[in-house]
Amino acid sequence: MRVFTWIVPALVMLVLTGVNAKAQSLTEGGRVSGNFQLDAQVYRADSAIGAYEVEEKMRMNTFANILYTNGNFNAGVRVESYLNPILGYDPRYKGSGVPYWFGSWKNEQFDITVGNFYEQFGSGLVLRSYEERNLGYDNALRGARVKFMPYQGVTIKGLIGTQRFFWEQGPGIVRGLDGDFALNEMFDKNGVCKTRVVLGGSFVSKYQPLEDIVVNDTSLLKLPANVASWAARFNLSRGGFSLDGEYATKLNDPSSINNFIYKKGESMLLQATYSQKGFGVIAALKRTDNMSYKSKRTETGNALDINYLPALTRQHAYSLSAMYPYATQPNGELAVQGQLNYKIKKGSKLGGKYGTDIALNYSRITSIKKETADGETAIGQSGTAGYTSPFFAFGDQLYFQDLNLELQHKFNTRYKLLVSYMYLNYNIDVIEGHPGDPMVKAHILIADMTYKYDTRNAIKIELQHLATKQDDGDWMQYMVEYTMAPKWFFTFSDQFNYGNAEKDRQLHYPTVAMGYTQGSNRLTLTYGKQREGIICVGGVCRNVPASNGLSITLTSTF
Amino acid sequence: MKKIILACVLILAYSAGKAQEQPVTGKKLPSVMVKNLEGKTINTAELNNDGKPMIVSFWALWCKPCINELTTISDVYPDWVSETGVKLIAVSIDDSRSSSKVLPTVNAKGWEYEVLLDVNGDFKRAMNVNMIPHTFLINGNGEIVWQHTSFSEGSELQLIDKVRRLNAGEPLGE
Numbered sequence: 082m083r084v085f086t087w088i089v090p091a092l093v094m095l096v097l098t099g100v101n102a103k104a105q106s107l108t109e110g111g112r113v114s115g116n117f118q119l120d121a122q123v124y125r126a127d128s129a130i131g132a133y134e135v136e137e138k139m140r141m142n143t144f145a146n147i148l149y150t151n152g153n154f155n156a157g158v159r160v161e162s163y164l165n166p167i168l169g170y171d172p173r174y175k176g177s178g179v180p181y182w183f184g185s186w187k188n189e190q191f192d193i194t195v196g197n198f199y200e201q202f203g204s205g206l207v208l209r210s211y212e213e214r215n216l217g218y219d220n221a222l223r224g225a226r227v228k229f230m231p232y233q234g235v236t237i238k239g240l241i242g243t244q245r246f247f248w249e250q251g252p253g254i255v256r257g258l259d260g261d262f263a264l265n266e267m268f269d270k271n272g273v274c275k276t277r278v279v280l281g282g283s284f285v286s287k288y289q290p291l292e293d294i295v296v297n298d299t300s301l302l303k304l305p306a307n308v309a310s311w312a313a314r315f316n317l318s319r320g321g322f323s324l325d326g327e328y329a330t331k332l333n334d335p336s337s338i339n340n341f342i343y344k345k346g347e348s349m350l351l352q353a354t355y356s357q358k359g360f361g362v363i364a365a366l367k368r369t370d371n372m373s374y375k376s377k378r379t380e381t382g383n384a385l386d387i388n389y390l391p392a393l394t395r396q397h398a399y400s401l402s403a404m405y406p407y408a409t410q411p412n413g414e415l416a417v418q419g420q421l422n423y424k425i426k427k428g429s430k431l432g433g434k435y436g437t438d439i440a441l442n443y444s445r446i447t448s449i450k451k452e453t454a455d456g457e458t459a460i461g462q463s464g465t466a467g468y469t470s471p472f473f474a475f476g477d478q479l480y481f482q483d484l485n486l487e488l489q490h491k492f493n494t495r496y497k498l499l500v501s502y503m504y505l506n507y508n509i510d511v512i513e514g515h516p517g518d519p520m521v522k523a524h525i526l527i528a529d530m531t532y533k534y535d536t537r538n539a540i541k542i543e544l545q546h547l548a549t550k551q552d553d554g555d556w557m558q559y560m561v562e563y564t565m566a567p568k569w570f571f572t573f574s575d576q577f578n579y580g581n582a583e584k585d586r587q588l589h590y591p592t593v594a595m596g597y598t599q600g601s602n603r604l605t606l607t608y609g610k611q612r613e614g615i616i617c618v619g620g621v622c623r624n625v626p627a628s629n630g631l632s633i634t635l636t637s638t639f
Numbered sequence: 640m641k642k643i644i645l646a647c648v649l650i651l652a653y654s655a656g657k658a659q660e661q662p663v664t665g666k667k668l669p670s671v672m673v674k675n676l677e678g679k680t681i682n683t684a685e686l687n688n689d690g691k692p693m694i695v696s697f698w699a700l701w702c703k704p705c706i707n708e709l710t711t712i713s714d715v716y717p718d719w720v721s722e723t724g725v726k727l728i729a730v731s732i733d734d735s736r737s738s739s740k741v742l743p744t745v746n747a748k749g750w751e752y753e754v755l756l757d758v759n760g761d762f763k764r765a766m767n768v769n770m771i772p773h774t775f776l777i778n779g780n781g782e783i784v785w786q787h788t789s790f791s792e793g794s795e796l797q798l799i800d801k802v803r804r805l806n807a808g809e810p811l812g813e
Contacts, residue, residue, distance in 0.1 A: 112666045112667075114666055114767050116767040116769050118769050148765070155669075155765075187670065199759055201735075204735035205759075209759070211759055212760070214769075234680075236672075236680070263678070263680065266680075277679075321746075323739075325739055352739045354739060354740075354743050355743070356746035357746060358746055359746075359747060360746070360747055361742070361743025361746050361747035362743060363743050389734075389735070391735045391736035392736055396700070396736070398701060398702075420740060420743070422743055422746075422747030422748070424748060436749075438747070438748060491714075531792060533793070536796060537793035537796065538793070539792035539793065564791035564792060565791075566794040566797070567789075567793070567794040567797045570791055596789070598787070598789045600786060600787055602788075636769045636770055636788070637769075638766075638767045638769060638773070638788070639767070
């Protein structure tokens with residue numbers, strides 16, 4: 082026993098010193114970082130605006146990310162908690178858990194990730210897995226991904242995984258392969274060639290076990306267990322010009338979204354831009370035909386999408402101009418968009434001391450032309466080939482049209498102004514699913530003025546007006562914001578539906594808000610009424626029901 | 640038995656103390672592949688400004704306060720550069736819906752920053768960015784020394800103050 086009283090500590094010391102030396106090299110260079118966000122709402126019932134009683138009174142969404150980095154190794158975890166999910170978020174998020182975790186290792190040639198990851202091939206037409214936290218959108222892949230850079234300018238990616246489905250995984254398995262070839266980096270290292278060329282190609286396949294689906298009361302469908310898709314893309318640029326194109330196609334994929342037809346899907350995106358200092362112009366064309374690609378045949382919500390179909394419209398930053406946002410129609414749309422940006426020079430008559438920024442934007446989206454597949458079967462009939470569609474023909478239905486002009490001018494160090502006019506055609510029947518409602522035609526005017534009365538204090542006044550004879554009629558909105566840089570802001574605003582045809586629906590939506598920011602920590606409080614509406618990011622939207630009460634948001638990055 | 644435990648505890652404390660002696664260096668920029676406006680792939684861990692400070696600012700075309708921040712700084716950017724040598728790297732998180740509009744918009748506005756495209760949010764995720772605008776200050780050794788979210792008129796004064804303090808070797812404060 083006596084011997085042991087000093088041998089044991091001595092041994093422990095030896096081992097620990099050895100372990101310690103190893104631990105130092107393991108933890109040396111290791112860094113932990115992360116972020117945190119909490120969104121909570123306290124609800125009051127308000128029958129006038131359509132805010133119904135919320136049994137829990139308060140709902141909260143929170144998440145925290147923790148990231149560990151050490152040299153070539155990274156690992157991370159995200160914990161989420163929705164108790165219960167805020168109104169407007171999919172109720173299937175209810176609960177708490179760890180839906181996201183990963184480990185990765187990379188060097189100059191390889192990058193391997195195991196666990197959950199996000200990835201995009203090209204523009205996302207065949208594969209895009211991403212997160213948009215304030216939409217509640219998350220189609221993360223869980224499995225493994227390898228990136229291989231064998232040669233400068235060449236990137237090959239391979240992945241396999243299942244997709245996130247709230248707190249579970251979807252029933253399908255997604256496999257993908259992508260190659261990206263920057264020809265100039267591969268063959269022209271000295272940069273002799275003035276034209277830049279990048280080529281790329283992707284192949285994606287999904288597998289879902291067979292199931293029994295019956296259509297037209299009696300037909301049991303013979304479903305494909307595997308559905309493949311592929312895409313090819315190019316980018317050309319020279320001087321101020323640039324041309325990007327991507328074409329994608331998908332094999333037969335009967336699903337709830339396309340009413341179980343066997344037609345192939347196709348999608349094409351073409352964009353041309355020219356810019357130089359003070360001037361930029363963009364023209365874009367996009368065609369989508371039956372390109373919804375999900376890893377579960379019967380899913381109809383905003384979940385389990387394998388690909389991403391960007392909406393070719395401008396994202397508006399003001400609430401009245403964003404009142405009627407466009408949602409991509411995966412079953413078929415043909416879109417054109419043009420944008421012009423110009424800066425009237427500083428020092429010129431119209432430009433003033435700082436110049437004037439002009440932005441003009443036009444988008445038009447219609448349905449695609451659909452014709453019967455064999456002359457007899459109804460278009461879109463379940464269990465058939467569906468229809469045929471000539472490639473460049475515009476269909477008869479207008480979905481969306483938006484013409485927008487914006488002028489921005491800084492008068493002096495204290496005062497700046499932005500004015501904007503928009504004319505909008507919005508097919509509320511198709512986009513929001515209100516059958517029979519007429520096309521909304523609206524004129525929207527915005528004035529946004531900022532007055533700085535000293536270096537750190539400013540007042541901003543926003544006036545907005547929406548004029549329409551359809552839907553809820555005319556709206557007006559004003560907002561006054563007082564900021565004390567860099568920490569504080571206070572806002573008061575009111576949205577008033579004064580033009581509503583029904584007198585008792587001419588409602589006010591007043592709110593007050595304040596916020597405090599310190600470094601990368603921010604707290605905002607908002608109290609008041611919020612109109613029922615739609616929040617869209619990138620053509621993916623979620624409905625926000627009317628609410629009355631207090632909203633708290635706390636966010637931090639460490 | 641008690642002596643053994645006491646000895647082990649002392650040894651553990653000694654080892655832990657030893658571990659603390661390692662110098663603490665700041666978090667560096669993570670290694671993520673993004674593209675610049677010419678379509679060339681850039682490794683974010685290799686971003687540098689020859690030992691001078693760098694500002695990395697996350698923005699998007701649809702984010703009004705971000706455009707406000709970058710426009711306000713662009714009016715004074717040449718002065719900032721000649722005084723402090725700082726370089727501003729504007730990372731756009733616009734996805735494929737609007738990423739091709741970034742170059743023409745930046746050119747038309749006459750911004751002189753280095754602009755990167757983070758189309759699927761990989762760099763944003765690796766930097767733990769939640770809401771934009773989110774701006775980071777990186778010192779000459781590539782370490783993140785300060786960060787700030789949101790923008791209001793006059794916030795750029797706080798940013799240039801931090802850059803000046805960094806150059807002078809003074810503590811940055813909060």
